[in-house]
Amino acid sequence: MSDKKKIELPDPSDIKEDILAKYPKKVAKKRAKSMVINDPEMDQEQQSNVRTIPGIITQRGCCYAGCKGVVLGPTRDIVNLTHGPIGCGFYSWLTRRNQTDPGPDGENYMTYCFSTDMQDSNIVFGGEKKLADAIREAYEIFKPHAISIFSTCPIGLIGDDIHTVARQMKQELGINVFGFSCEGYKGVSQSAGHHIANNRIFTDVVGLDDVVRPGKFRVNLLGEYNIGGDAFILEKYFEQMDINLVSTYSGNSTVRDFENSHTVDLNMVMCHRSINYIAEMMEKKYGIPWIKVNFIGAEATAKSLRKIAEYFEDDQLKSKVEKIIKSEMKEVKIVIDQVKPRLEGKVAMMYVGGSRAHHYQELFNEMGMVTVSAGYEFAHRDDYEGRKVLDSIKIDADSRNIEELTVVKDETKFRPELPEKKASLLEKGYRFEDYEGMMPDMKKNSLVVDDISHWESEKLIEYYKPDIFCAGIKEKYVIQKYGIPMKQLHSYDYGGPYAGFKGAINFYKEIDRMINTNVWKLIAPPWKNQPEIVAKMADVEY
Amino acid sequence: MNTTVSNQRTKTYAATRNACKICAPLGASVVFKGVRNCVPLIHGSQGCSTYIRRYMISHYKEPMDIASTNFTEEAAIFGGERNFDTAVRNIIEQYNPESIAVASTCLSETIGDDMEKIIRQFKARHAGESLPDIFFASTPSYKGTHMDGFHAATLSLVKHFASSGEPTNKINVFPGFVSPQDIRNLKTILQDFGLEATFITDYDETMDNPSWYTYKNLPEGGTSIAQLQSAGSAMASVELGKTLAKQQEETAGTYLNHQFGIPKISLGLPIGIHESDAFFKALESLSGKESPAKYIAERGRLVDAYVDGHKYNFGKKAVVYGEEDLVIGLVSFLEEIGLDVVLCVSGGKSGQMKRILKEDIQIKSHTEILDDTDFEEMAERCREIRPDILIGNSKGYYISRELNIPLVRVGFPIHDRMGAQRVQHLAYIGTQSLFDKITNALIEKKQNESPVGYKYM
Numbered sequence: 001m002s003d004k005k006k007i008e009l010p011d012p013s014d015i016k017e018d019i020l021a022k023y024p025k026k027v028a029k030k031r032a033k034s035m036v037i038n039d040p041e042m043d044q045e046q047q048s049n050v051r052t053i054p055g056i057i058t059q060r061g062c063c064y065a066g067c068k069g070v071v072l073g074p075t076r077d078i079v080n081l082t083h084g085p086i087g088c089g090f091y092s093w094l095t096r097r098n099q100t101d102p103g104p105d106g107e108n109y110m111t112y113c114f115s116t117d118m119q120d121s122n123i124v125f126g127g128e129k130k131l132a133d134a135i136r137e138a139y140e141i142f143k144p145h146a147i148s149i150f151s152t153c154p155i156g157l158i159g160d161d162i163h164t165v166a167r168q169m170k171q172e173l174g175i176n177v178f179g180f181s182c183e184g185y186k187g188v189s190q191s192a193g194h195h196i197a198n199n200r201i202f203t204d205v206v207g208l209d210d211v212v213r214p215g216k217f218r219v220n221l222l223g224e225y226n227i228g229g230d231a232f233i234l235e236k237y238f239e240q241m242d243i244n245l246v247s248t249y250s251g252n253s254t255v256r257d258f259e260n261s262h263t264v265d266l267n268m269v270m271c272h273r274s275i276n277y278i279a280e281m282m283e284k285k286y287g288i289p290w291i292k293v294n295f296i297g298a299e300a301t302a303k304s305l306r307k308i309a310e311y312f313e314d315d316q317l318k319s320k321v322e323k324i325i326k327s328e329m330k331e332v333k334i335v336i337d338q339v340k341p342r343l344e345g346k347v348a349m350m351y352v353g354g355s356r357a358h359h360y361q362e363l364f365n366e367m368g369m370v371t372v373s374a375g376y377e378f379a380h381r382d383d384y385e386g387r388k389v390l391d392s393i394k395i396d397a398d399s400r401n402i403e404e405l406t407v408v409k410d411e412t413k414f415r416p417e418l419p420e421k422k423a424s425l426l427e428k429g430y431r432f433e434d435y436e437g438m439m440p441d442m443k444k445n446s447l448v449v450d451d452i453s454h455w456e457s458e459k460l461i462e463y464y465k466p467d468i469f470c471a472g473i474k475e476k477y478v479i480q481k482y483g484i485p486m487k488q489l490h491s492y493d494y495g496g497p498y499a500g501f502k503g504a505i506n507f508y509k510e511i512d513r514m515i516n517t518n519v520w521k522l523i524a525p526p527w528k529n530q531p532e533i534v535a536k537m538a539d540v541e542y
Numbered sequence: 543m544n545t546t547v548s549n550q551r552t553k554t555y556a557a558t559r560n561a562c563k564i565c566a567p568l569g570a571s572v573v574f575k576g577v578r579n580c581v582p583l584i585h586g587s588q589g590c591s592t593y594i595r596r597y598m599i600s601h602y603k604e605p606m607d608i609a610s611t612n613f614t615e616e617a618a619i620f621g622g623e624r625n626f627d628t629a630v631r632n633i634i635e636q637y638n639p640e641s642i643a644v645a646s647t648c649l650s651e652t653i654g655d656d657m658e659k660i661i662r663q664f665k666a667r668h669a670g671e672s673l674p675d676i677f678f679a680s681t682p683s684y685k686g687t688h689m690d691g692f693h694a695a696t697l698s699l700v701k702h703f704a705s706s707g708e709p710t711n712k713i714n715v716f717p718g719f720v721s722p723q724d725i726r727n728l729k730t731i732l733q734d735f736g737l738e739a740t741f742i743t744d745y746d747e748t749m750d751n752p753s754w755y756t757y758k759n760l761p762e763g764g765t766s767i768a769q770l771q772s773a774g775s776a777m778a779s780v781e782l783g784k785t786l787a788k789q790q791e792e793t794a795g796t797y798l799n800h801q802f803g804i805p806k807i808s809l810g811l812p813i814g815i816h817e818s819d820a821f822f823k824a825l826e827s828l829s830g831k832e833s834p835a836k837y838i839a840e841r842g843r844l845v846d847a848y849v850d851g852h853k854y855n856f857g858k859k860a861v862v863y864g865e866e867d868l869v870i871g872l873v874s875f876l877e878e879i880g881l882d883v884v885l886c887v888s889g890g891k892s893g894q895m896k897r898i899l900k901e902d903i904q905i906k907s908h909t910e911i912l913d914d915t916d917f918e919e920m921a922e923r924c925r926e927i928r929p930d931i932l933i934g935n936s937k938g939y940y941i942s943r944e945l946n947i948p949l950v951r952v953g954f955p956i957h958d959r960m961g962a963q964r965v966q967h968l969a970y971i972g973t974q975s976l977f978d979k980i981t982n983a984l985i986e987k988k989q990n991e992s993p994v995g996y997k998y999m
Binding site for chain 2: 022023024027051052053054055056057058059060061062063064065081084085086087088089090091092093095111112113114115116117118119120122123130133134136137138152153154156157158183184185186188189397398401454455458473474476477478480481482483523524
């Protein structure tokens, strides 16, 4: 943005020391490496994807949450069966607000929560029989296209072999049945579950349907989960561009589309953390190249759409893209002009996800706001520092147990024309697999914090006195007790969509509403002889 | 109509489809959040704590600091003692709590972590240091429901803290799983009787905080350790919940009775006139005072409302679901106002609900009772029965939507409406609020569906 003011951030070394001083020595030493004072000009190592320290309240979820809740949760034509006691299935019962459009066939099992509801006798004597019965039952009731099984903590310990049960059931019922060993204690966060989900979908689903679908251009959108209807917005752009969006992983998705997803010409990766595995594996096996895209932010959306058109090297497509951008940007500008005078220079902090804390900075930049501190919940070093560090990431014991599939070229289905296209585009300066991470995009002296704890966010709020804080529901009411508006970027506070141009407009209006509401002025009762919290926030200058 | 007397199920299911129950550590967490300056600690994978916090937050809309021992694969194999040690030390460092309440999970119970021993050894290792009180409830989620976790946690508290002493005139109140507003209302009532009460536990303030002027990392309110200790020298215990009263296993009330000879008064949740009367009668005999005029008036207004609203409620078919004791309390009330309770549903399986509904509440012979069940079985029955109204938590919304009938939200979880913390269920005042909501829901439906749009209904 041309009118971006030159804003310098204070050096947060003191507050970092303050925070660490409260921790026991070993903890302090460990946490120090997860809190990096950013210098975008330098290569700095950001510790991430390491165990959360017990007793330090984390916002992270577990492996099961990443596998069942995140990756498979939004797929509608599959019965997802949780194998374990009742809690896990109940807690992941459509809690992520993934929307879906079942269309005329209406097949949609997302609104159900299936569990084997293991009882103590099952824990003692094993639950394989109950699992098989539950699968038969689900088949009998719904005749679904596929059934999947998700193991919870005790399953791994009692040794139920869900994969054998899955194979037997597949044979017996004649539909695809597969299992995920995604016990909650595996890995260090939901990230392990993403990887496990990617692997199994790749081995048991992708490539089952070779019928090439119509259209001049075919693509997959990976790592877009249709929270609040984001995918619906994006699907419209692809329609307008006459691009056949074969599958989305996994917002508004079907297993049927995953089966066909190896027939595309290009994979586009939104959330790098949760889905890069499948992009990589598809390239190795089928030759499909992938690019990083971002549809959060109007500018970012325009950039991503242009990048897609450039890949296909088609003038008609390029002009369609320009037409979309031109008409959509007109509306974007109207709203930006309205909100910017009220928001410019305001301060944001965000700790969320494996890509959102990066992507959403785009939206705040567009409103002239400054992100002073950010971090992910479950990302890895490459999401912070860029893919250039991939080779130097040390694999620790927690990650070693998450299977890394050996993928080889599929001699019959591999499409040599795609790597050729990639090579020629590379020569012209086009960039593939191009994720540079969050840190190069953040200001000097911004504080990057991985897996931020309750305690750390409290101290940082006192220090930065932000105008808005973005994270998830677990932080929401803590932050708001400080008199600071808190925007959930997991569930969108039951709002959205925020993707694409229309989504950007929604977001600008939402942030304007949250920051400029009168509610915050009411917190201090009139008999309290202290300055209002809003006044304190306004005093902060950078 | 009304010919199905039998409650025999035609089919049983292997899987649970859309559970009408939650896991045990969640119930324990609710209880532990009602202890003053206490940090609950869930011994298991971090997902348990995260999911439970997430669920409680979506209902209470409050900060919910519940720590985890964050099991890794290694801990799942070798046991969680080391993680426990680190967790407790870090909690002390950050929160300086008066107590740490530990709940186990299916993971730690399956590997057989002996929590009593782990806690003992922790204390031995840190002998001489000033430590918070650390206590434990066994809450594996493969046993029972969140209510079993709730009661196990309550029992663990009195077992850990209650001690004998000079007899006092205090009353122990075990309110069960109700709303913070219910607790607030009960407190006022006991106060008005001049009774000093110890709520075990008191999650009124801790789960429904005002907006704060400065942040508190532990919310105000809750039952203090001194109060918990004095539970052993109280004048009496009042334990709410009819299934709890019939439970074979020890409850907090029976423990205090056996251990310290404290008389236990078992009552149903005071919902409706009949059960509220029993509650007030108990308070009268405990305090030796007559019910204050204020409550006589509340009762009178409630009966008056019953009369005024009868034409809207009479004969309307209602389905009630949720925790067993809540269902029993609600049914007792709904029978009073002329609603025809056609189906009672719970995921709980104390085995007592049917008998209590039949014998104590004397429900109609055609009322179907399904316990140990799920929402899908309830939905199947509802499609046949075609009720006029559902009364229960947010999870039944999809059935009310399918049948195009109103859902009056009570219990837990309520995450699609504001004010879950302030839903009133108990005593005359709470019943009044329920009555108005239920009757108005029926009127609204009738009004919306009238072809003309009459303003008098």
